[in-house]
Amino acid sequence: MLEEKLKEAIIGELQRQAADRPQSLKVQGSDAAKGSEELTVNGRIDLGALAMVIAGSVAGGP
Template sequence: MNLEDKVREAIIAELRRQAETGQQGLRVDARAAEMMTIEGRVNLDELAMAIVGSLAGGP
């Protein structure tokens, strides 16, 4: 898996996690391979931590 794939997967996973908590009214549609639709508020601090964690080898 290359770096771009890791970042892409981390972004999608974190946005889905945030959408599941429902705190910001976030809705995510990531069915397409290279495109996604995001509606609502995103916690950028949590998104950034998830991306950095994936690059550092975290879960």
């Protein structure tokens, strides 16, 4: 259960970042990644934002 929440949070944040900066970040396979163990990401990731989303997911936040 926790692993699934973490995957969803990470994928959601990476998709959000890619939508905000499509020239800097591309995420492939995100639709299938929720049921698998692989995701292809190419570009720059805002680690601070990603860490906040992961922390929120672990803490039970939205």
